[in-house]
Amino acid sequence: MAPAKKRNVCSEPTSANTAKKTKIDLNAQVQQIIDSRKNANNVFDVLDCLQSEKEKDVISAINACSNLFVALLERKDLFIGKLSEEDTLLTGEHNAQEKYSMFMRHRYNDCVETLLEHLGHTSYQVKETALVALMKFVAVQGQYPLEDLNWSKHLSFPRALLVAVVGRLLSQSEDTTMLISRFQDFLEMADVRFYVMGSIRESVGVVMDKNKGEVMPVYQDNVFALLSNINMPSKESELTNFMVKQEDKHSEWKPAKLNEHRRSFERLWLGFLKHKLPSSMYKKILVILHDSILPHMSNPTLMIDFLTAAYDVGGAISLLALNGLFVLIHQHNLDYPDFYKKLYNLLEPSIFHVKYRARFFNLANLFLSSTHLPVYLVVAFAKRLARLALTAPPESLLMVLPFISNLIRRHPSSRVLIHRPSKADEACEDPYLMDEEDPILSNALESSLWEIKTLQSHYHPDVAKAAMKINKPLSVPEVDIDELLEITNFELMEKDLKVTKSPPLEFEPAKKLLQGGGGIVGQHFCLV
Amino acid sequence: MGKPAPKKRSVADKVRKTKTSADIKNNPFEVKINRKKFEVLGRKTKHDVGLPGVSRSKAINKRKETLLKEHQNKHKANKFIDRRFGEYDTNMAPEDKILERFSMERQRLHDKKDLFNLNEEEELTHYGQSLAEMEKFNDLVDSDTELTRSHFGGGGGLLRKREGEGPRARSRQELIEELIHKSKQEKRDRQVQKEETFELTEKLDKDWKSIQTLMSNRTPRALRDDTQAEKPRLDEYDMRVRELGFEMKAQPSERLKTPEELAREERERLHKLEADRLRRMTGEPAKKGPKTTTHMSADDLNDGFVLDKEDKKALSYKDGKWQSGDAEDGGDEEELKAQQEAAKAELPYTFAAPESYAEFHALLEGHSPDNQCVILARAQKCNHPSLGEGNKLKLQKLFGFLLEYLGELSSSSPPRLTTVDKLIPQLFDLCQMFPIAASKAMRGVLADAGHDLEEELEADGRAAFPALDTLVYLKVVSLLFPTSDFRHPVTTPALLHICQCLSKCPVKSLQDMTSGLALCCLALEYVCLSKRFLPEVLNFLCGTLHMAVPDKTSLGYSVVPPFRPVGKHNDLLLLSAPESSATWTNQTLPLALTQHLELTDHLHRDHHRLTCLSTCLDLVHRCCLLYKDTDAFSAVFRPVQTLLSRHLPLDAHPEALQELKSSILAAIEGAPRSHKPLVFEKQKPIPLRMFTPKIVEVLDYGKRRGNTKVQREMERTKHKYKKEFKGALREIRKDNSFLAREKLQETMSRDSERKRKVKELYGSLGTQEGEWKALRRKKK
DSSP states (O other), rough: OHHHHHHHHHHHHHHSSOOOHHHHHHHHHHHHHHHOOOGGHHHHHHHHHHTSSHHHHHHHHHHHHOOOOHHHHTTTOOOOOOOOOSSSHSOOOOOOOHHHHHHHHHHHHHHHHHHHHHTTSSSSSHHHHHHHHHHHHHHHHHSSSSSOSSSSOOOOOOHHHHHHHHHHHOSSSOOOOHHHHHHHHHTTTTHHHHHHHHHHHHHHHHHHHHHTTOOHHHHHHHHHHHHTTTOOOSSSTTTTTTTSSSSSSSSGOOHHHHHHHHHHHHHHHHHHHTSSOHHHHHHHHHIIIIIGGGGGSSOGGHHHHHHHHHHEEETTTHHHHHHHHHHHHHHHHHTTTTTHHHHHHHGGGGGTTTTHHHHHHHHHHHHOTTTTTTTHHHHHHHHHHHHHHHEEEOOOOOOHHHHHHHHHOOGGGGGTTTTTTTTTTOBBBOOEEEEEEEGGOOOOGOOHHHHHHHTTSSSSSHHHHHGGGGGGGOOOOOOOOOOOGGGOOOHHHHHTTOOSSSOOOOOOOOOOOOOOOOOOHHHHHEOO | OOSOOOOOOOOHHHHHHSSOOOHHHHHHTOOEEEEOOOTTOOOOOSEEEEEEHHHHHHHHHIIIIIOOOOOOOTTOOOOOOOOOTSSTTTTHHHHHHHHHHHHHHHHHHHTTTTSOSSSSOOEEEEEEEEHHHHHHHOOOOHHHHHHHHHHHHHHHHHHHHHHHHHHHHHHHHHHHHHHHHHHHHHHHHHHHHHHHHHHHHHHHHHHHHHHHHHHHHHHHHHHHHHHHHHHHGSSSHHHHHHHHHSSSOOOOOOOOOHHHHHHHHHHHHHHHHHHHHHHHTTTOOOSSSSSOOOOOOOOOOOOOOSSSSSOOOOOOOEEEEOOOOOHHHHHHHHHHHHHHHHHHSSSSOOOOOOOSSHHHHHTTOOOOHHHHHHHHHHHHHOEEEEEGHHHHHHHHOOOOOOOHHHHHHHHHHSOOOHHHHHHHHHHHHHHHOOOHHHHHHHHHHHHHHHHHHHHHHHHHHHOOOOHHHHHHHHHHHHHSSSSOOSTTTTHHHHHHHHHHHHSSEEEOOOOHHHHHHHHHHHHHHHHHHTOOOOOHHHHHHHHHTTTTOOHHHHHHOOOOOOOSSSOOOTTTTOOGGGGGGOOOOOOOHHHHGGGGOOOSSHHHHHHHHHHHHHHHHHHHHHHHHHTSSTTTHHHHHHHHHIIIIOOOOOOSOOHHHHHHHHHHHHHHHSOOOOOOOOOOOOOOOOOOOOOOOOOOOOOOOSSOOOOHHHHHHHHHHHHHHHHHHHHHHHHHHHHHHHHHHHHHHHHHHHHHHHHHHHHHHHHHHHHHHHHHHHHHHHHH
16 A cells, blocks of 8 residues: 555546546545445545635535545544554554554544635635534544543543634634634534633634734634624523533533633633724624623623723713623622713714714613712703704704603703793803813703704704603603614604695795795806 | 265274373373383483374374375366355354354445445345335336337337347357457557657657757856856765766676686697697698688689689889799798798697606607797696596606606706706696695605615715705705695605705715705705704804814814714815915806816815805805894804804905805804793693583484584484484375275275166166066966
């Protein structure tokens, strides 16, 4: 048996074959190899096909390899234990059976290597097939371990293979989000998830240290994609889905313990977050922080540093950090000084225009729902929101006007904002100071909501109607603003467009395009 | 005839009649008790106990008195009514009747003749002649003549006979004829007399006229003056009365034509014009009036030779040469040709309404804007909805096509906005005709625009400014529909769309800015009457001004998205060279610039910047004036104020801009700053609760149906009608059965009578036969 020679001989006809023929051949060859040891050398043909340039060939070859080696693994035809160098194979003293299994083990290693390379292939299909094949190997290898299991303490899981796969997934140069989302299926299995978390942590530590903490957008995006795909279980009883079954020592196995999972998860995130992040990444993390990260950490207060730093950044990031902070304050007894002052200062004209408007107002509603807040604070919030409402689009106005009304409803002493009969006849300038950062000093308590009075003549009828409500004593039940948070402008438009009855018409006959309406367009623009 | 047969009463009736009402009511066989479902306290019911027997006999009696009488008198033309006193009174004894009649007679006579008779003795008569007169023997018959007459026949008798024959021969017929003759004669005489009188009057009149002139000439001046002097003395009251009398009374004028008639006339006119045009195109000469049949003389040879035409060639001098009529003929032909040409160039007068947009496009293709307008007007008139079934639908479609066409015109490059401008009146007319279809089409356009914007926003989070066709559509909306309505199915979404564009589309170039300013102008036009508050427009204007601020550090104001305090496109309105403002003059911008803005050199770009800035400042100024009475005016305009006063030095800019700026600042300063604190509206005091009972209207029908008074009344009337109808049906049915019964009885009685008679006859015949047989037997 001279493998080198054989390979030379076989490679020529394989490359010459057509795709269809190879496929048939491959399946036949795999069958032959499995059937009889005589045909063992055919494995080279199969492995050659893996390197083919044609996508179809590669995919069928990957499938063939996966079939072949899974069969061999199940038959325990691969060498178990520490493998010696291939060159020493001939020199060493082994019987035929050993030689065969060692030879096949080497081919298996070749195959795995090629498949790992294929994870960086240009075609997604090849990548996907390779990934599936590798995970299949992981599963089978876990069942039929290739390591010597002489000592009973050790529980078998092919960690090395998984680390290699994860390492390939977290590419530094290429966006692998698609493949990662395919990988998510495997992350459903508790043991895979556990070991993947470990390997990511190692990878992040190594890679980021190598880069000395610089921002690496592609790599970090990939890591984030993989991290956000991790669905942590919330109860120990949910840990039932395993890739590798451990019959006897299951209870001692780390992946079977929720605490271990949590610890690993926490370390993973902290390790990831301690490095410098691009600002878009900040937003993404903060969006998922409160419901998919914090609940699964064994000690969520460790995130305080991250959150306070994010809250101080300002703008949209501050808005997003609110959510995490809220969870910490609410559930973990965090005491945050000047929280409301900061919240007050977050109110900027842009909050009505940003994407996270609904989330922010939902939280603001929560923060201000306490009836134990001092009146000056509530009044300052109401006044500031009203002032900002002067620049808001109608869909936001429909939400913020009931919001302000709700504030006044909750705190009856703040009713002076819309009803001050004691000074009804004394006209005064608005004493409110918009630029004052401290709500105590803003003089909001002496002011009135003239802004809402102005909005009563807003161009949109619904907004005008909502603003009209302050003309009368407010009704007792609060308005539920949850439904109002997500209104879009297009919905408003459609609502009006649906009316079918006969509309009133303009009575003044139109003669020219630019006539009418005070001729404002005509004054500044002409037809030609 | 004469007396009607005395009424027959059934035994039952007789029995019933004899009983008192109390008797009947206590008789359980007569009483029918109507069961009530439940007792209602305090309700009085009329119909809890019924007496079916009584009511039935009542009904039958009534029918007998009315229906049966009618039936008996059917087909009888007249009837005898004896009007003598007490003739039909059966209760009176005949003696009494006669006595009464006599006394009445006496009374009558007494009234008439003896009113003034002092001696109260009454005159006794015999056969109408006074007995007293008779006793006087005034009319003593000459005994001699009587004797001769009785004793001797002779001549006297003959004479007397002839005397007596004369009048006796004249029968009644003759008498009547004579009478008629007499009356006719009289009539004729009267007529003749009348005519004579008339003639005489005529004659008199004539005579009077002949001498009248003489008399009038002779009237002295003084007399005439007198009459004139009298005139002003006329009573004012009389004058008034006469004035009123002679006042022009409203004359019935010609009826106003209905729109349908107008449309029909218009169509007929167009059809006539079209026929005329077609005729001219084909080259037929014009018909002059309706064709008159030419008179043909009996001697006409029918060879077409007519003398009445001017057949001679006219000789005329022109330019010193004489010309025959031939030249004129040639001229006619030329004219004809020219006419044909003109007709070809002229538009057809009738158009079929297009069924698809392609047809519509083909219809207007290649015509000048004015002609397109005319084509549309004619198509509209030819297919007026009152002229035919289905026309309405066609014209409704036409509106949609026209709208699409406007979009196409404005999105073509270069945009043909003048054509759009010309077509606006047509669009307006169609819209007035079909408000529902028009609003539907317009809403479709707006929904598309909104949807596109929404999709773009969802994909990228921002959108480009709308194309020119959307601008045109938005402008058209404001022309067709009222913009000041609180809520309008078309204008409200349109304004919403404008504002959304202004708040979602980032300004990245001067072209975007031009679009945005056009939208701002549009939005302000929408609210110029209603003075509604437009935050988006103010944000946009503020953002635009921000782009002209040279130093963007330490701002005292904030800009609202889509504008950013610092960023890539934030210096769009900064002049590249301050000198260029010297050569700038304010111009109106063509709307097409919102699509293609090509500014090659710095000077042009600077000029465009200045124009934009001027527009923007003007709009801000307008906003200031528009919102100067709002409560939050100072809060709304504070950013603009800070920006203009501290950050925007316009020293290098033309004076017009500086003036605008100072006027804006003055307007902001001049607005009232202090306002009264808000208080709730005064509410009506809630009235105390009263304990007056609630009065519920009791209705004829069961449940309270219908909300308004009119509806309730309607319901009540319906119910009543139904009830009455049912009752009437029932009555008619009963009448019919009653009549049928009566008829049957009649027939039966007739039949039995006949049977009886026949039996009698047979009996008599039988006895006769028997007697005869007995006789024969005897003979034998």
